[in-house]
Amino acid sequence: MSSSxxxxxxxxxxxxxxxxxxxxxxxxxxxxEDAGCIVxxxxxxxxxxxxxxxxxxxxxxxxxxxxVIAAFEGYEYVVAPSGSCAGMLSHxxxxxxxxxxxxxxxxxxxxxxxxxxxxxxxxxLGVTRVAARYDGTVTYHDSCSGLRELGVKQxxxxxxxxxxxxxxxxxxxxxxCCGFGGTFCVKYPEISNAMVGxxxxxxxxxxxxxxxxxxxxxxxxxxxxxxREGRPIKVRHVAEVLAGMGDRHAIGEGER
Amino acid sequence: xxxxxxxxxxxxxxxxxxxxxxxxxxxxxxGFSERRRQAAERLPEFEALRDRARDIKNHTLANLDFYLxxxxxxxxxxxxxxxxxxxxxxxxxxxxxxxxxxxxxxxAKSKSMVSEEIGLNDHLEALGIAPIETDLGEYIIQxxxxxxxxxxxxxxxxxxxxxADTFYExxxxxxxxxxLTERNDLVAEARxxxxxxxxEADVGLNGANFLVAETGSSMLVTNEGNADLSNxxxxxxxxxxxxxxxxxxxxxxxxxxxxxxxSATGQESxxxxxxxxxxxxxxxxxxxxxxxxxxxxxxxxxVLGTKMQDMLxxxxxxxxxxxxxxxxxxxxxxxxxxxxxPIGAVLTPQLIGVEEAGNLPxxxxxxxxxxxxxxxxxxxPGLMRHWREREFEQHLTPRAVRQGLALWSxxxxxxxxxxxxTQLANRMLATFGKxxxxxxxxxxxxxxTRFRDLPAPQPGGTFHSQWARQRSRTRA
Numbered sequence: 001m002s003s004s005x006x007x008x009x010x011x012x013x014x015x016x017x018x019x020x021x022x023x024x025x026x027x028x029x030x031x032x033e034d035a036g037c038i039v040x041x042x043x044x045x046x047x048x049x050x051x052x053x054x055x056x057x058x059x060x061x062x063x064x065x066x067x068v069i070a071a072f073e074g075y076e077y078v079v080a081p082s083g084s085c086a087g088m089l090s091h092x093x094x095x096x097x098x099x100x101x102x103x104x105x106x107x108x109x110x111x112x113x114x115x116x117x118x119x120x121x122x123x124x125l126g127v128t129r130v131a132a133r134y135d136g137t138v139t140y141h142d143s144c145s146g147l148r149e150l151g152v153k154q155x156x157x158x159x160x161x162x163x164x165x166x167x168x169x170x171x172x173x174x175x176x177c178c179g180f181g182g183t184f185c186v187k188y189p190e191i192s193n194a195m196v197g198x199x200x201x202x203x204x205x206x207x208x209x210x211x212x213x214x215x216x217x218x219x220x221x222x223x224x225x226x227x228r229e230g231r232p233i234k235v236r237h238v239a240e241v242l243a244g245m246g247d248r249h250a251i252g253e254g255e256r
Numbered sequence: 257x258x259x260x261x262x263x264x265x266x267x268x269x270x271x272x273x274x275x276x277x278x279x280x281x282x283x284x285x286x287g288f289s290e291r292r293r294q295a296a297e298r299l300p301e302f303e304a305l306r307d308r309a310r311d312i313k314n315h316t317l318a319n320l321d322f323y324l325x326x327x328x329x330x331x332x333x334x335x336x337x338x339x340x341x342x343x344x345x346x347x348x349x350x351x352x353x354x355x356x357x358x359x360x361x362x363x364a365k366s367k368s369m370v371s372e373e374i375g376l377n378d379h380l381e382a383l384g385i386a387p388i389e390t391d392l393g394e395y396i397i398q399x400x401x402x403x404x405x406x407x408x409x410x411x412x413x414x415x416x417x418x419x420a421d422t423f424y425e426x427x428x429x430x431x432x433x434x435x436l437t438e439r440n441d442l443v444a445e446a447r448x449x450x451x452x453x454x455x456e457a458d459v460g461l462n463g464a465n466f467l468v469a470e471t472g473s474s475m476l477v478t479n480e481g482n483a484d485l486s487n488x489x490x491x492x493x494x495x496x497x498x499x500x501x502x503x504x505x506x507x508x509x510x511x512x513x514x515x516x517x518x519s520a521t522g523q524e525s526x527x528x529x530x531x532x533x534x535x536x537x538x539x540x541x542x543x544x545x546x547x548x549x550x551x552x553x554x555x556x557x558x559v560l561g562t563k564m565q566d567m568l569x570x571x572x573x574x575x576x577x578x579x580x581x582x583x584x585x586x587x588x589x590x591x592x593x594x595x596x597x598p599i600g601a602v603l604t605p606q607l608i609g610v611e612e613a614g615n616l617p618x619x620x621x622x623x624x625x626x627x628x629x630x631x632x633x634x635x636x637p638g639l640m641r642h643w644r645e646r647e648f649e650q651h652l653t654p655r656a657v658r659q660g661l662a663l664w665s666x667x668x669x670x671x672x673x674x675x676x677x678t679q680l681a682n683r684m685l686a687t688f689g690k691x692x693x694x695x696x697x698x699x700x701x702x703x704x705t706r707f708r709d710l711p712a713p714q715p716g717g718t719f720h721s722q723w724a725r726q727r728s729r730t731r732a
Contacts, residue, residue, distance in 0.1 A: 013719050013720065015678075017719055018678060018718045018719040018720055019678050019681065019682055019713055019718055020682075020711065020713045020714070021711075021713070021714055022714055022716065022717070022718060022719035022722055023714060025719040025723070026719075026722075041720070041723050043671070043720070043724075044671045045671070046667075046668045046669075046671050046674050047668050049668070051661065051664060051665075052661060052664075052665050052668075053641070054622060054641065054644070055644060055648065055653065055657060055661055056641070056643075056644030056645040056646070056647055056648030056649075056653060057645075057648050057661055057665065058645050058648070060661070060665035060668075060669075063665070063669055064665065064668050064669065067668075067669060067671075144621070144622070144623035144624055144625070145622075145624070148623070148624040148625070148627075148628050149624065175625075176581055176623075176625075177581045177621050177623035177625070179581065179621065180621065181620070181621025181622060181623070182621075182622075183657075184618075184619075184620065184621045184622075185703070185704065186701075186703030186704055187618065187619075187657070187703070188265070188268070188618075188619050189703045189704070189706055189707055190265075190268060190269055190272055190707075191268055191272070191582055191585050191586060191619065192621075192707070193706075193707035193708070194272055194585040194586075195581050195582070195585055195621075196707075196708065198581075198585075220710075220711050221708065223694075223709075223711055224694065224704070224708030224709040224710055224711060225707070225708040225709075227694055227708075227709045228696075228707065228708045228709050248714075249693060249714070251711045252693050252694040252709055252710075252711035252712070253693045253694075254689065254690060254691050254692040254693025254694065254712070255690060255691050255693070256691050256692060256693070
């Protein structure tokens with residue numbers, strides 16, 4: 001560990017993690033604290049605004065973005081356990097304020113401080129190893145925004161490589177979209193179903209017993225489909241496995 | 257062409273349950289993207305070429321009037337003619353008049369998406385002029401009375417067996433009484449049938465990949481060589497192209513060609529690259545005696561200078577649809593008009609109206625794979641989002657979506673109220689879903705649960721509630 005003062009990191013929890021899977025948030029906190037960060041959770045955060053943004057409701061998006069920027073002002077680093085939300089904060093916020101130079105400048109400063117969790121750990125903090133164990137073969141789905149907007153590809157694989165007992169077996173097309181797409185999956189359920197069906201077929205063909213990814217939306221979509229198909233593949237957020245929380249109930253897994 | 261874009265969901269359903277189509281699509285999804293990847297990897301400067309290609313198109317669009325007039329001057333100097341068609345109807349009329357002026361009975365066409373856009377074949381047939389498609393894929397779908405399902409592979413939705421049936425049915429009358437099953441035999445038969453048509457045609461009509469302002473040339477790439485016959489044998493040649501096809505120089509064409517074939521099919525270059533530069537000159541052994549270029553606007557110029565201008569960079573390689581998981585699931589016909597896939601989702605609302613084609617820019621997960629392979633770096637998801645914003649502004653977004661969105665954004669702007677409600681939702685969904693861990697159905701969530709289970713929340717409250725409890729304990 002370097003002797004520089006600890007970094008103060010604000011966690012952007014994301015609305016899905018908050019509501020459906022808090023353990024992803026706690027896993028993120030643990031990974032960041034293990035890497036020497038002081039983690040805070042600004043209380044006035046809700047959602048990054050993508051549901052409005054991707055539905056064409058620009059006015060609501062701007063209002064939500066302004067609220068997020070205000071809630072996180074003053075933090076040097078903002079980290080989200082989601083490529084999709086981190087991409088929204090860091091790549092799309094500034095463009096919302098093209099007609100408001102003052103707000104645009106704030107949005108640009110804010111955007112420069114936002115990171116996806118895996119990329120932050122590896123690229124910014126220089127973490128290459130974690131202390132965790134997970135017995136089994138896993139396959140990793142590259143969620144679209146993280147991959148194509150933020151270049152998250154090797155970072156999670158690097159960290160997974162240090163997990164004891166874990167073997168990574170790639171599926172054939174890890175970079176093809178799972179069909180979630182936020183509101184897309186309920187607006188065009190049949191098409192989304194065809195896409196996720198293709199994805200779960202690919203996941204199953206990999207022979208892995210666990211599917212990991214870095215975005216809860218995609219994970220819930222793939223878990224729900226795997227379970228509907230009766231495939232006994234466990235689905236977890238990559239942060240949970242890296243933080244040594246891989247022994248909890250998997251996504252969609254109950255007490256039965 | 258009559259649009260069915262309004263029925264997109266219905267079209268998509270039909271596509272998803274069509275076993276022949278699904279069989280064809282399963283091959284397309286792997287083949288095209290893998291070949292493009294290999295071609296891009298073999299060329300170290302490929303990414304830099306994409307930047308240059310984008311810059312060339314941007315420069316041209318910023319000076320479009322200049323380059324179009326320059327092109328016109330060069331064509332006239334060569335002894336050819338340029339016709340300006342503001343609308344599809346204008347283009348139909350111009351071409352019909354040209355055909356009538358030489359008493360044309362048949363015209364040999366090589367592939368032109370713009371001719372699909374203006375519905376040329378139907379128009380000519382109504383006037384008693386027979387258009388013959390000479391691109392193999394276009395020929396097949398013409399026999400079947402279908403529109404193209406892909407901009408570079410118009411019959412890609414069909415299986416070999418379907419093609420065999422189509423040829424057997426239509427070529428019987430010409431003396432071909434055997435149903436062929438081998439790919440090469442099918443191609444040979446079509447080649448034989450089409451060769452006669454080339455010789456009979458009075459007019460040759462082709463599209464253009466590029467119009468070169470510097471030389472007045474139209475440039476065309478094919479893999480079949482059919483365009484070379486359709487534009488040298490008949491006495492009149494008509495080139496039909498839209499305004500954004502013009503580029504400044506042959507040097508620029510060289511850059512664009514290098515990204516075009518690699519992006520489209522993974523080839524280093526297409527089998528045939530043809531430059532047509534004016535009519536037959538004194539002393540030329542062959543070539544058309546009349547050379548006409550019809551340049552179509554059809555609403556394109558209205559996006560110049562706007563955020564949507566980027567769509568006009570498109571060089572029609574098809575890479576966006578080859579890599580699109582939505583196109584890969586439903587194929588091209590479901591989009592309901594001429595241009596399918598991501599570029600269709602952006603162009604179609606511009607060309608036929610967002611009221612008609614509003615579904616198309618919405619039917620995307622914004623996965624971004626199209627943008628990541630576009631040779632001229634068109635920000636396709638961004639342009640689709642822009643259409644969604646227009647729809648929202650014009651109140652075209654479905655009422656249920658608008659109401660849901662309004663409620664959600666009301667809550668999202670009131671964090672304290674939002675916290676209380678999400679805590680309640682978490683508790684309820686977690687409690688009732690505790691044993692199974694998921695829901696097979698849930699009121700108001702049928703869009704999700706029709707095809708997949710909905711994972712129940714983890715018990716114990718929302719993250720924020722747990723975090724607040726933990727922090728107050730640590731402080732205490």
